[in-house]
Amino acid sequence: MTTTENTGASPLDVEINALQGGSAGLSQYAGKVVLVVNVASKCGLTPQYSGLERLQERYAERGFTVLGVPCNQFMGQEPGSAEEIAEFCSATYGVTFPMTEKVEVNGEGRHPLYERLTGFADAEGHSGDIRWNFEKFLIGRDGTVVARFAPQTEPEAAEVVTAVEGQLAG
Template identity: 80%
Template sequence: MTPRISVLDVDINALDGTAANLPQYTGRPLLVVNVASRCGLTPQYAALERLQRRYEDRGFTVLGVPCNQFAGQEPGSAQEIAEFCSATYGVTFPMTEKVEVNGADRHPLYDRLTGFADAEGHTGDIRWNFEKFLIGRDGRVVARFAPQTDPESAEVTAALEAQLG
């Protein structure tokens, strides 16, 4: 069953330690992605940044959520993560604090996200870095994409454009 509750009323901090203020994204599509700096999928940062730049004028935002639960591929401090993303990929989209996305200490944001099924029917635990969730204007999950799905794929951009109207 697909949860039909907003994910935007959950408290989470930004990478710099201030409140990320998720309610500010109400009325705007948001792509939430658990990210890591030392993963084979890390080059997806470039595609995520291109999506950000292509659609930000229409209200869209990517939200990166660093996580170190998959083979220790995000070991850095908040400052190291920010510097890596900026220097290596020119990331301008917002990032949250590093959180756990699976297990007993799963962040409440991911408690809500993981109940949504992707196109293949997968629900539950995050499978790897760069799993993506498209949040609609109402703050509810509208699509889930596997880690290997290119952020600029037709599947992702079609779902995003449908939310932009």
């Protein structure tokens, strides 16, 4: 895993709203392991919701959560309203993990959460802009980014599972 400079500002210190209103309260995840994923309902990678939900079910009792962050910046693949997104995720994939409001992950309107995440490089050395839907960031119990995974990396890929288990054991 490649690291980058640590600004000392945890992504969990950022304010963001929940998908269906009110604060998502990221501070509630302090001391937990969090996999932050920018998600979309109409993407070729959308079936990754199934693997994300299986990770949630497998590790939730050990202090882990997936955090879905809807984004419509990649070919308009998340056009729905909050209600439509919630219904799709629940009905199609049985999603139980928390979801935030729809945000921008790149450009001038980039949400502060992604300002803090995108400086971290993945194993291939990519840092900066999010490349596509379903890019994944693993945040350790101490609130720092510890891993970044490309959009095409399946949620249950060995490198993701190993990283999650390593953080849960630590």
